[in-house]
Amino acid sequence: MSGLHIIQYDVVVIGGGPAGMAAAVKAKELGLNVLLLDDNEYLGGILPQCIHPGFGIHYFKEELTGPEFAYRLTKRALELGVDYYTAARVLEIKNYSDIEKVVIFSSPKGAFEVWTKTIIYAAGARERHAFEIGIVGDRGAGIYTAGEAQTLMDIYGIMPGREIVIVGSGDVGLIMARRFALEGANVKAVIELMPYPGGLARNIMILKDFDIPLYLSHKVVEVKGKNRVERVKVIKVDENLNEIPGTEFWIECDTVVISAGLIPSVKLLTNIGAEIDPATGGPIVNDLFETTIPGIFAAGNTVLINDLVDYVAEQGELAAYGAKLFIENGGIPTKHWIKLRKGENVRLLIPHYLSGERDVFIYARVKRPMENVEVRFPEIGKRLRLPIVKPAEMLRLKLRKEDIAKAKDEITMEVVPL
Amino acid sequence: MTSRVYLFTCIVCPLGCTLEVEMDGDKIKEVKGYTCPKGREWAIEEVMNPKRVVMSVIKVRNGKLPTVSVKTAEPVPKAKIPELMKFLAKLEVEGPIRVGQTILEFEGIKIVATRET
Ligand code: SF4
Numbered sequence: 001m002s003g004l005h006i007i008q009y010d011v012v013v014i015g016g017g018p019a020g021m022a023a024a025v026k027a028k029e030l031g032l033n034v035l036l037l038d039d040n041e042y043l044g045g046i047l048p049q050c051i052h053p054g055f056g057i058h059y060f061k062e063e064l065t066g067p068e069f070a071y072r073l074t075k076r077a078l079e080l081g082v083d084y085y086t087a088a089r090v091l092e093i094k095n096y097s098d099i100e101k102v103v104i105f106s107s108p109k110g111a112f113e114v115w116t117k118t119i120i121y122a123a124g125a126r127e128r129h130a131f132e133i134g135i136v137g138d139r140g141a142g143i144y145t146a147g148e149a150q151t152l153m154d155i156y157g158i159m160p161g162r163e164i165v166i167v168g169s170g171d172v173g174l175i176m177a178r179r180f181a182l183e184g185a186n187v188k189a190v191i192e193l194m195p196y197p198g199g200l201a202r203n204i205m206i207l208k209d210f211d212i213p214l215y216l217s218h219k220v221v222e223v224k225g226k227n228r229v230e231r232v233k234v235i236k237v238d239e240n241l242n243e244i245p246g247t248e249f250w251i252e253c254d255t256v257v258i259s260a261g262l263i264p265s266v267k268l269l270t271n272i273g274a275e276i277d278p279a280t281g282g283p284i285v286n287d288l289f290e291t292t293i294p295g296i297f298a299a300g301n302t303v304l305i306n307d308l309v310d311y312v313a314e315q316g317e318l319a320a321y322g323a324k325l326f327i328e329n330g331g332i333p334t335k336h337w338i339k340l341r342k343g344e345n346v347r348l349l350i351p352h353y354l355s356g357e358r359d360v361f362i363y364a365r366v367k368r369p370m371e372n373v374e375v376r377f378p379e380i381g382k383r384l385r386l387p388i389v390k391p392a393e394m395l396r397l398k399l400r401k402e403d404i405a406k407a408k409d410e411i412t413m414e415v416v417p418l
Numbered sequence: 419m420t421s422r423v424y425l426f427t428c429i430v431c432p433l434g435c436t437l438e439v440e441m442d443g444d445k446i447k448e449v450k451g452y453t454c455p456k457g458r459e460w461a462i463e464e465v466m467n468p469k470r471v472v473m474s475v476i477k478v479r480n481g482k483l484p485t486v487s488v489k490t491a492e493p494v495p496k497a498k499i500p501e502l503m504k505f506l507a508k509l510e511v512e513g514p515i516r517v518g519q520t521i522l523e524f525e526g527i528k529i530v531a532t533r534e535t
Contacts, residue, residue, distance in 0.1 A: 042482075048533055051473045051487035065473060067487050067533035071517045154475050157485040182474065182503050202429040209470070209496070387433060 008115045009035045009083075011323045012103045014090050014268070015122035017045020018309045019300025021073040022059075022316030023120045028080045030324045035114060036077065036084035037105055043077070043086060044070030045124055046147065047309065049154045052175055054202070058310035069309060085109065093119060095272050098294045098331065118295045118323040121269055121283075122316060125262035125301040130223070133167070133260045137222040142229035146172040146259035153179060161255025165232050166190045167220050170198040170392070171307065173259025174206050180257075181210040188251055190214045191234055193241060196369055198392050200307060219243070220256070229254050262305045269298065279348040280304040286353040287360045288322030289315055290332055297322050304350050304363060307394050311363065333357065338407050343378075343414030345370070347391065354411070356404045364395045366415050376414050380406040389415060421447065424465050428457040437461040469493035473532075474506045476521065481513025481535035488521060491528035498525070 013024045016038025024036040042048065047055070050066025057063050060072060077084065088107040095101050103114040127145040142161055144152070150172070152158045164180050166173045169192040177187050190207065195217045197204050207214050215234065221243070222233040236247035264282040266274070275284045275292040282303040283291040290297050297319035300312040326332055334355035340362065342349045350363045366389045375384045375395070380403045389395065404411065424439040431454075438450040439461050446465065452458045463469075471493050475485040494502060502524055511521055519531045 048483075048487075051475060051489075051532065053471060053473070053489070065487065065489055065532045068517060071532075071534060154487060155483055155485060157475055157477050182472070182499070183507070184500075184503065201427045201432075201434045204427065205429060208426075393432065 003110070005110055005112045006115070007035070007112060009033050010116065010327055011035070011118045011120060011320070012037065012101075012114050012116045013120045013122060014093075014103065015045070015124055015300070015302070016040065016043040016084065016086065017122060017124050017300065017312075018047060018069065018073065019124070019302070019312045019316040019319075020045070020120065020122035021070075021077055022313035023122060023297075023299055023320045024082045024084070024316075025073060025076050025080060026317040026320035027120070027323055028077075028082050030320060032320070032324055032327070034082055035116075036082055037088040037090060037103070038084070038086050039089050041087055043074050043084065046150075049147075049150045050175075051154050052178075055309045058308070059313045066309070073313070085112075090268060093121075093268050093272055093296075095293055095296065099327075101295060117327050118297065120316070120319045120323060121291070121296065121298045121302055122300045122319075123265040123268070123302050125264050125305060127262055128258070128260040130167075130256070130258050133219075133258070135167070135220055135223060135256075135258075137233075138225050138229075140223070140225040140228045140230075142225070142255045143223065144255065144257050146176045146257050149176055149255075149257050150179070153183070159183060159185070160257075161229075161253075162186060163188060163253040164255045164257060165220065165251055165253045166257045166259060168192065168198060168259035168261070169204075169214060169216075170259050170261060171200055171203050173257065174199045174203040176257055176259065177212055178206040178210065181212065187212045188253055189234075191218050191220050192216050193219045193237065195239070196390070200392060221248075223256060224250075225254075229256055232256055262301060264302050264305070266302060269293075269296070269302075272296075274298075277348070277352065279342070280350065284352045285350065286332065286337065287351045287355050287358065288325065288332055289319040289351065290322050290326070294331060295323075295326050304348060306363070307392070311394070311396060314361070336409075338404060339410040341410050341412045343376075343412040345415040346413050349413055354399070354404050356401065356407075359398060359400050360404070362395075362397050362399055362413070364397070364413060365391055366395070367391065370415065370417050372418050374416050374418055376416060377403075377411050378414070379408070379411050380404070385418070424461075426461060426464060428452065428460060430456050430460050439465045441465065468496040470496060470499065472499055472502055474503060476506055476529075477510040478513045478515065478535050479510060481515060483533070483535045486511065486513075486515045486521070486531050486535045487533040488529050489532055490524075491520075491530050494527060502527075
């Protein structure tokens with residue numbers, strides 16, 4: 001097929017992972033004419049390769065594996081007749097006016113120019129690579145990000161290596177440690193820069209299950225091995241994360257798996273001038289996940305890195321609801337926007353603006369682990385006690401409409417040890 | 419009789435209490451650190467008979483993808499897991515496969531597909 005096909009929709013959802021699929025399903029249920037686009041060969045984003053459980057406890061009220069979660073959303077989308085293209089590469093977004101936007105994409109079925117009233121951007125995140133975390137040395141085979149290793153093993157059935165060092169103790173790194181150990185590989189160490197582990201408690205347990213050593217306050221600084229990784233150099237760091245001379249040692253291995261966090265993919269958004277929050281790396285959003293460009297919404301890991309897919313799907317639904325309100329009212333109705341502001345010990349906080357028109361869930365991460373704390377919102381006199389907070393576990397708290405209405409211009413969230 | 423102390427972070431709920439199980443030989447002497455009975459039960463189970471649901475992938479011929487992801491329909495005793503993994507590694511099945519389909523059984527435990535292929 002040749003030429004440019006021109007088509008028209010109420011909402012175009014970019015990204016077919018859990019955020020995008022939940023958004024597309026919800027938008028269709030709300031009666032909108034929706035198009036879902038994904039650049040992969042199949043829908044589901046990274047879920048089909050996340051074969052472990054821990055998905056869906058909130059969203060489906062049932063514990064599922066990643067592929068099962070994706071399957072349920074895909075099935076629902078197909079039942080509803082959501083239009084979608086896979087292997088669709090979005091080249092550009094244009095924002096002509098509040099209700100006239102264009103998405104240009106190419107796919108095996110040809111090139112398309114889609115005219116739409118709203119866009120939900122759910123492009124997810126990308127993984128940080130070795131060179132981004134200051135690892136130098138040889139570039140032999142055997143260096144993978146956790147996601148790459150997972151794709152090889154759990155989609156293609158190929159073992160990336162036998163003697164493994166994992167860099168980073170976030171959830172993906174720990175889950176890959178278990179996968180490697182289960183497949184009979186020797187996981188020699190998990191190396192974590194921070195003085196505390198990065199993952200959820202249920203994943204930390206994996207290390208115990210397989211007797212895998214965890215080195216806290218350590219970092220991998222160098223890889224040796226011209227053709228294939230042979231060994232890595234590890235060094236201890238002090239409380240300011242500075243390397244401590246004389247503490248270096250080498251670990252022999254044939255594979256290094258980098259699990260050093262995710263970075264929201266926002267390129268198409270920044271191209272059209274959406275404002276970015278430096279703390280999350282994602283766009284600034286209001287309580288319906290609308291970006292600073294009217295009618296362009298975002299959801300999921302594009303906005304902030306979530307630890308549960310359930311929250312990602314919830315954000316997708318909210319954005320869909322936002323798209324509907326936007327179309328009906330020619331914008332998101334509010335008397336005035338109230339700014340949600342980070343106070344003491346809060347590293348990141350979403351959404352950035354509240355309309356006061358509805359109850360909202362706020363998502364936050366603290367700066368450091370603390371026990372027995374009080375979460376305070378001084379402007380509205382709300383307080384909440386929590387026995388424990390950790391940077392690895394995102395806080396999701398509800399603010400009621402009536403409470404939000406008590407604030408004039410801003411609401412601060414702070415986390416104070418008692 | 420030797421006494422041993424096992425330490426865990428409870429994963430039953432997000433509170434994550436630190437649990438301590440003291441054993442006297444093969445008998446439980448004391449469980450400490452739990453905030454609710456669920457945590458106590460879990461700690462005892464963890465010491466006496468730890469079990470895990472096992473996830474893996476199996477090679478597929480003529481499927482949409484080269485593998486199908488699977489899980490055990492029920493938790494498997496930890497000691498049995500290496501044997502189960504070896505068994506799964508040797509398998510190759512014929513596509514197409516539906517989600518929820520029992521692919522085969524291992525010592526009476528169903529191996530269920532979690533991905534379409
Ligand atoms: S002991 Fe009870 S309260 Fe504590 S983490 Fe376990 S389930 Fe939660």
